[in-house]
Amino acid sequence: MKRILENIEPCYVFRYFEDLTRIPRGSGNEDMVCEYLIKFAKDHEFTYYKDDMKNVLINVPATPGYENHPVIILQAHTDMVCEKNEETIHDFTKDPIKIEIEGDKVIAKETTLGADDGMGIALAMALATDPEAAHPALEIVCTSDEERGMSGVEFFDASVLKGRTLINLDADDEGVFVVGCAGGPVIRTEIPVVWENVTDEFIPLQIKIAGLKGGHSGEDIHRGRGNSNILLNRILRRIESAMHYYISEVSGGLQYNAIPREAEATIFVPNKNLEEVLKIVNEMTAIFKNEYYLIEDDMKISVEKVVAVSRRVLSKESQKRFMNFITFSECGITRMNLQLDGVVESSVSVGVVRTEADKLIVMTMTRSSMKSMYMEMYYKIVKLAQEVKGKIQILNNCPEWEFNPKSEVKQLFEKTYEEIFDKKPKVTVLHAGLECGIFAKKIPEYVDMIAVGPDIRDLHTPGEYVFISSVQKFYKFFKEVFKRL
Ligand SMILES: [Zn+2]
CATH class of the missing domain: 3.40.630.10 (Zn peptidases)
Known part of the structure; x- marks a missing residue:
């Protein structure tokens, strides 16, 4: 050769x-x-x-x-x-x-x-x-x-x-x-959920976020890119403030060490509120486009009626646990390096979210060059998991x-x-x-x-x-x- x-x-x-x-x-x-x-x-x-x-x-x-x-x-x-x-x-x-x-x-x-x-x-x-x-x-x-x-x-x-x-x-x-x-642990939180069936007055909708830039959840965290899991949670919270609705399925992110680029949820909303949901999603889209206008030029948020295979939804209590867990999760840079200009010291990223048979799974990755800093992030996740009756497991623990x-x-x-x-x-x-x-x-x-x-x-x-x-x-x-x- x-x-x-x-x-x-x-x-x-x-x-x-x-x-x-x-x-x-x-x-x-x-x-x-x-x-x-x-x-x-x-x-x-x-x-x-x-x-x-x-x-x-x-x-x-x-x-x-x-x-x-x-x-x-x-x-x-x-x-x-x-x-x-x-x-x-x-x-x-x-x-x-x-x-x-x-x-x-x-x-x-x-x-x-x-x-x-x-x-x-x-x-x-x-x-x-x-x-x-x-x-x-x-x-x-x-x-x-x-x-x-x-x-x-x-x-x-x-x-x-x-x-x-x-x-x-x-x-x-x-x-x-x-x-x-x-270094820092990757934490898998399992939130137990109870399912119930939703009545006929509610119709299924799918909300989808796609086209975000994503990237490495450490090396790209300072670029201010959108995290699809967090953005989806914000849309769901906004809907929650306007009406009773149910979550049937959620999934976002593929790998815990990447910034999630896509997320979707199937929800059930009252038939009479359909127009309002569409309005809310449009409103939130405009808010996100404004927040990320220099970075996420390909962001796509859609909402559409779907044919649901099942009418199984999270119970009110389960839904609350899930919404609270994501809402109160830290996500993004938590501290810059104090000695080196422009260098991120500590960050955390909610990489993966998904509903499974009898639980909700959330995978969070902490990173810091200081052990005490990632331990602090870890304890916060432990406490938050306790609040929602979740169990945590450490998937990977890379030393700093x-x-x-x-x-x-x-x-x-x-x-x-x-x-x-x-x-x-x-x-x-x-x-x-x-x-x-x-x-x-x-x-x-x-x-x-x-x-x-x-x-x-x-x-x-x-x-x-x-x-x-x-x-x-x-x-x-x-x-x-x-x-x-
Ligand atoms: Zn290498």
Whole structure:
């Protein structure tokens, strides 16, 4: 197979990266990439270790002169998100990723590229073998299954690591240093409900909200996008203030970690009030269009008569519980980071709402880089659930990586960057989870950490790409900073 990235500098980085694009490595399917890494270790006489969850640790000795420097942990994940365009034929368990060079980009037009985080693995391999690179002893930790919930790093035995400085290569903005990340529980609240049958004077209507922008419930939370679950609740509350009505079915949002884009409810309203309901929905639509006029230009709210399969509705008490739970749920940014300008510290999102056989389910995701802050959000949900006789369950609990303003590695990275490029880097705390949070929890002593990487765009979607010039700039910095570690 002809190499496409052969003549692109830095050649070590792009050679390993191109190798990785040819290895199928969707989450859970990391055997081949493990073999590749083990062969790499053997070829260079590095010792290695692979565990049962397909994490691979490669020990790289220090280059001459760095034997007495403290060991550095370099970390990236081997798995990638496998997404393709609908019409594209691509088998992610067998086929190599089709890559192209387009101007300054290396891109996979029909599928995900896997630069997240193949670029991280390639950068670590390049540093370990580039004859021009100098560095202390390295512990390269290649984790598996990051994209599906970080089960690889969760399983990894961190007690084998000697390093107490960790450089994570899963960030995707050149010139931006990530120095913390958010954690927090995902909470599933189950509200028990009682059903009854509604009389013939009530007719079924369906109210639908669609076309909202949605996005990542952490990284996009500051964009002020509409949450369909909350907007639907506001419409229902407005109807409630005007008449007796019944809720038969509600559903909104597909994933707890995304801002919900759509929501719908089937309700029963008195026949005589039909016109009034239509008026209320129009009124609320106008209010929302006004509130979100710069952001949600595709918002569609509809109301129409439907043929109901069943006349089963929530009892008045059940309906009240549900309406109160959503009305009093916090949703959106709860606090900005006090040290870093424009960075969200804490937020919460009501991601999923749906009626089931004998219950209502609500899934709420809390996020904060401060444990006490997400615990506060958690306790509020617990109290609110108690008020509506609900039961809660923690679905996922990602640990935070709390920002340490005195971090030495942060200071060294900032100083080095400024010296090379005569420009200040941006320092930020990610409002999403990173494997660093789990490392911070796993290693009992303090580990000084930073997450960095070149510019990767459109991650997790077909058309993902990496800017070649940003890899060049990043690698130049990367090699220099290792000389100073
Ligand atoms: Zn990643």
